[in-house]
Amino acid sequence: MSPPLFDRLRDAAAYDWRAYTEHRFVRELAAGTLLEACFRHYLKQDYLFLIHFARAYALAVYKGDDLDDMRGAAAALHGILNVEMKLHVEFCAGWGLSEAQMAAEPEARATMAYTRFVLERGMAGDVLDLQVALAPCVIGYGEIAKALAADPRTRRAGNPYEPWIAMYAGAEYQQVAEGAKGQIARLGARRLTEARWPKLVETFAQACRLEAGFWQMGIDQSL
Incomplete structure (x- = not known):
């Protein structure tokens, strides 16, 4: 039995995945040493980021082949608009x-990139x-936070960013991430061919590179 499609993509783009998930920002x-000004800049940009990602999932509803595809994308859209956005604004x-x-x-x-x-x-x-282009963000945040929460080296006491880790490692967001993994697996079962594989890997790798750039933007506090 082959690994889930997300796992295959992550392993095929391992260098870019690590550069993203193990970035200095993370x-x-x-x-607990990230400058607060960097984190605030990141938070403001992440709000704008989520709005566009909601539009992307609305596009996924339109692009769906059948009701299962459409419902899966609609569930992810609901997750962003009514779960992740709510968590983000409250945080x-x-x-x-x-x-x-x-x-x-x-x-x-x-x-924008x-x-x-x-x-x-x-x-x-x-x-x-x-x-596949969405996966490093939607699934990646869940993977990053889960790894940090399980890492004994992660500072708990007095870490101003521990609530961010807890939010994305929490059951509510983990359910969103698992749903995205399942949707990719279902789509791959119908649409993945050997000829398409290299392009999908490049899409995933490029998305990881752009995510790393988003972390770097937070550190640089740049527009």
């Missing part, structure tokens, strides 16, 4: 950021291309 979150309030402030923030180049890449893959390709 390491400093775990250590940001604890950092002194209102939703109105975040909505008024200009988009950083790194935000990844979100437009995902939408382009969805428009030019099919629903599998789109879901």
